[in-house]
Amino acid sequence: MLKDTSASATGGLEIKTVDLEAQAQEFLRTGGFTTKLDDIIAWGRKNSLWPMPYGTACCGIELMSVMGPKYDLARFGAEVVRFSPRQSDLLIVAGTITEKMAPVLVHIYQQMLEPKYVLSMGACASSGGFYRAYHVLQGIDKVIPVDVYIPGCPPAPEAVMDGIMLLQNMIETHQPRPWRDNWKVPGFLQAAEGNN
Amino acid sequence: MNHLDDIRSDLGNKFQKNAFAFSNNFGNDVIEVPKEAILPLMRHFKDSGRFDFLMDLCGADYPSREKRFEVIYQLFDTKTFKRLRVKTHVADGDAVDSIVSVWKGANWFERETYDMYGIIFKGHPYLRKILTHHHFKGHPLRKDYDPNHQQHCSDVLPVHFENDDTYIKDPNRNLVPLNIGPSHPATHGTLRVMVELDGETINRSNVELGFLHRCFEKMGETHYYNQVIPYTDRLNYCSAPMNNMGYCKAVEKMLGVEIPPKAQATRVILAELSRIIDHIVCIGANGVDLGALTGFFYLFGLRERVYSVFEKLCGARLTVSLLRVGGIANEPPKGWYEEVLKVNEEIKKGINEIDKLLTNNKIWIQRTKGVGGISIEEAIQYGYTGPCLRATGLGLDLRKADPYYGYDQLDFDVPTGTTGDCYDRYLVRLEEMRQSTRIIDQVARNIPAGDYTIRDKDIVLPEKKDVYGNIEGLMNHFMLVIKGIKPPVGEIYDATEAANGELGFFITSDGGPKPYRLRARPPCFAIYQSFSHLIDKGLVADVIAVLGSLNLIAGELDR
Numbered sequence: 096m097l098k099d100t101s102a103s104a105t106g107g108l109e110i111k112t113v114d115l116e117a118q119a120q121e122f123l124r125t126g127g128f129t130t131k132l133d134d135i136i137a138w139g140r141k142n143s144l145w146p147m148p149y150g151t152a153c154c155g156i157e158l159m160s161v162m163g164p165k166y167d168l169a170r171f172g173a174e175v176v177r178f179s180p181r182q183s184d185l186l187i188v189a190g191t192i193t194e195k196m197a198p199v200l201v202h203i204y205q206q207m208l209e210p211k212y213v214l215s216m217g218a219c220a221s222s223g224g225f226y227r228a229y230h231v232l233q234g235i236d237k238v239i240p241v242d243v244y245i246p247g248c249p250p251a252p253e254a255v256m257d258g259i260m261l262l263q264n265m266i267e268t269h270q271p272r273p274w275r276d277n278w279k280v281p282g283f284l285q286a287a288e289g290n291n
Numbered sequence: 292m293n294h295l296d297d298i299r300s301d302l303g304n305k306f307q308k309n310a311f312a313f314s315n316n317f318g319n320d321v322i323e324v325p326k327e328a329i330l331p332l333m334r335h336f337k338d339s340g341r342f343d344f345l346m347d348l349c350g351a352d353y354p355s356r357e358k359r360f361e362v363i364y365q366l367f368d369t370k371t372f373k374r375l376r377v378k379t380h381v382a383d384g385d386a387v388d389s390i391v392s393v394w395k396g397a398n399w400f401e402r403e404t405y406d407m408y409g410i411i412f413k414g415h416p417y418l419r420k421i422l423t424h425h426h427f428k429g430h431p432l433r434k435d436y437d438p439n440h441q442q443h444c445s446d447v448l449p450v451h452f453e454n455d456d457t458y459i460k461d462p463n464r465n466l467v468p469l470n471i472g473p474s475h476p477a478t479h480g481t482l483r484v485m486v487e488l489d490g491e492t493i494n495r496s497n498v499e500l501g502f503l504h505r506c507f508e509k510m511g512e513t514h515y516y517n518q519v520i521p522y523t524d525r526l527n528y529c530s531a532p533m534n535n536m537g538y539c540k541a542v543e544k545m546l547g548v549e550i551p552p553k554a555q556a557t558r559v560i561l562a563e564l565s566r567i568i569d570h571i572v573c574i575g576a577n578g579v580d581l582g583a584l585t586g587f588f589y590l591f592g593l594r595e596r597v598y599s600v601f602e603k604l605c606g607a608r609l610t611v612s613l614l615r616v617g618g619i620a621n622e623p624p625k626g627w628y629e630e631v632l633k634v635n636e637e638i639k640k641g642i643n644e645i646d647k648l649l650t651n652n653k654i655w656i657q658r659t660k661g662v663g664g665i666s667i668e669e670a671i672q673y674g675y676t677g678p679c680l681r682a683t684g685l686g687l688d689l690r691k692a693d694p695y696y697g698y699d700q701l702d703f704d705v706p707t708g709t710t711g712d713c714y715d716r717y718l719v720r721l722e723e724m725r726q727s728t729r730i731i732d733q734v735a736r737n738i739p740a741g742d743y744t745i746r747d748k749d750i751v752l753p754e755k756k757d758v759y760g761n762i763e764g765l766m767n768h769f770m771l772v773i774k775g776i777k778p779p780v781g782e783i784y785d786a787t788e789a790a791n792g793e794l795g796f797f798i799t800s801d802g803g804p805k806p807y808r809l810r811a812r813p814p815c816f817a818i819y820q821s822f823s824h825l826i827d828k829g830l831v832a833d834v835i836a837v838l839g840s841l842n843l844i845a846g847e848l849d850r
Contacts, residue, residue, distance in 0.1 A: 149474065149480065150479075150480045151480040151481050151502070151503055151845065152480075152481075152503055152505075152525070152528065152845060152846055153524075153525055153528035153609060153610055153846065155479070155480055156528055156529060156572065156609060157608070157609050159572075159591065160591065160594070160595065160598070160608075163587075163588065163591035163592070163594075163595065164588050164591060164592050164595075165591075165592065165595045178474075178475070178476040190480065190503075191503060191505050193424075193501075193502060193503060193504055193505065194424055194427075194441060194442060194443055194444045195423070195424035195444050195501055195502050195504065196473065196481070196502045196503070197443070197444060198444060198445060198446050198447050199447055199473055199474055199502075202447075203474055225510075225521065225522075226505050226506065226510065227438070227439050228438055228439070228441075228505060228506035228509060228510055229431045229436065229437070229438055229439070229440055229441055229442070229506055229509065230422075230423055230424075230427075230431070230441070230501075230504045230505065230506050231441070231505055231506065232441070233441065248610065249609055249610065251608065283443040283445050284445050284446075
């Protein structure tokens with residue numbers, strides 16, 4: 096037990112007695128230590144998302160604006176844009192994903208390391224948008240799990256930032272992500288997976 | 292003698308003219324010929340120098356006809372700027388002669404027509420699908436293909452080369468196959484380049500496209516004329532208003548209406564602003580690909596300024612959809628033209644900054660000068676238009692050659708290069724941006740008075756205050772939305788000078804509210820097919836420089 100010294104030693108100030116040892120015991124007993132560590136890690140994660148911009152179409156141009164000087168996503172800690180899936184933890188799918196592109200997208204997603212998050216930017220990525228068409232995948236959630244959907248065609252940069260903040264909030268509050276946990280490679284891609 | 296008679300007499304005794312049908316449709320000259328005559332006719336046009344440019348080649352489907360398919364060739368002459376459309380009829384399963392031996396540029400267009408309709412081109416060097424994926428069954432632009440029938444693709448094609456689908460390494464040579472893209476920072480998300488390397492040198496190369504094939508033409512056929520406008524936005528999304536303009540201009544020509552001077556002037560301003568921001572993306576992205584990140588930040592600041600101008604006009608930034616058939620969507624707010632002039636001054640300053648940053652930059656010059664050059668003749672062979680063609684030294688610009696919206700009244704120059712390499716393309720683009728600011732200055736200072744749109748109840752929607760204010764307006768709005776615009780029966784090919792080159796729209800109307808056939812002639816599709824030619828025997832690092840300098844916009848390339 097730690098005790099404060101005499102009043103004379105502190106120049107006459109009264110100092111509260113703190114039972115640090117008991118607190119530490121309590122902390123460990125309740126698992127508080129790991130919880131706090133999780134919080135610290137989550138705080139770190141949410142403020143250092145490394146995005147991999149998967150810009151395929153118009154949204155990609157708007158994503159450039161988000162990264163650009165006026166809107167500057169760096170303010171949210173998403174400073175480092177990585178074009179390698181191995182080095183990033185946030186996949187921003189910005190633009191239409193066609194049927195031809197779907198296997199590539201899944202391949203990229205699989206290469207990302209845990210924990211990983213997916214942001215679907217714009218109507219096309221979220222649902223196929225107004226391309227109800229023979230060669231357009233009707234939403235990327237048909238092939239990979241999506242954490243945040245951003246509406247718009249293309250969404251304004253403010254909307255993208257809102258989406259990022261939403262994701263940060265999810266990370267901070269440890270929101271369960273069943274869509275991620277239950278995800279498996281879509282059936283029509285499994286045959287090809289087996290071949291590799 | 293008019294142009295068509297001239298052609299008729301020129302064909303003289305060389306061809307059995309009885310089988311040819313000459314006509315004029317919405318001001319376009321058309322010849323219909325039997326399919327056997329296509330190859331000799333094209334060769335004759337090319338050799339006699341009457342038409343030296345194959346602008347477009349596409350198909351059309353008429354299931355009720357005995358010979359259900361049409362193959363449509365759009366010819367152009369770079370000296371007289373005359374055009375001609377040649378059409379031929381082909382039955383299902385029948386073949387037509389390939390004209391790749393006449394124009395190399397026909398290659399991809401024929402592949403696309405094969406992909407979309409299943410029309411076979413006899414003698415084509417490599418007749419494969421080009422836009423749809425390799426598991427795709429059927430031909431989507433046939434009228435009996437359901438637009439909403441998706442087919443999944445389960446894998447990506449391995450590295451392959453032309454006439455070598457299953458690539459096997461040559462055991463006697465130390466060649467390395469290398470795949471770049473489609474998910475690669477320098478391929479802008481949707482382009483795939485495959486090269487075979489001999490050390491650092493490219494032995495041969497191939498590209499794969501279609502990763503952003505969004506079925507523009509099928510969507511065009513299943514939507515009303517006004518509903519197509521947002522789809523055109525997403526062709527070349529870096530300069531959306533220009534696509535709007537090309538499309539609206541073609542439909543207006545079909546309807547036989549002329550838009551008011553104020554609408555014309557506003558369209559010119561929007562087009563030139565779009566040209567500037569398109570070139571900004573091209574130069575900026577090209578710089579980033581080569582490691583010059585600073586230029587991108589400088590240029591994107593400018594782009595944001597132009598966005599703010601668009602935003603004031605219509606509320607959207609990128610895909611603006613702000614033109615309508617008959618004019619523009621709404622009256623520009625008060626002080627908008629002054630704002631344009633103000634932004635224009637900032638752009639001028641910005642261009643000078645970029646000039647200082649790049650033009651004399653040693654690294655920039657070393658990376659781009661003498662890289663990816665092409666001669667005028669070859670450029671024409673491949674179907675180059677726009678800045679890439681002008682960089683070779685041929686000053687073809689539709690704003691001068693076939694002026695519209697009063698471009699002939701404006702004072703501006705068409706910059707040309709000499710060698711057609713990446714550096715020349717950059718210089719041409721930079722100077723075009725300067726010329727665009729000149730145009731904007733002239734136009735925005737002298738905005739004609741009057742209305743911003745025509746007032747034809749069958750074409751233009753009434754203003755919102757009338758829709759909500761009186762019953763006539765409401766009825767008018769209702770009827771036009773339900774029944775749509777109905778241009779007269781016929782076909783038209785109409786082109787504008789977009790940021791990347793000639794953007795043509797070929798529209799067939801059957802008198803209904805939807806286009807029977809809507810074809811966009813994409814400028815960068817023609818340019819991109821020369822890519823292997825540009826990079827072969829060069830260094831692998833140059834691939835990135837060339838790719839960026841061509842300004843390939845996937846939305847327009849794959850449609």
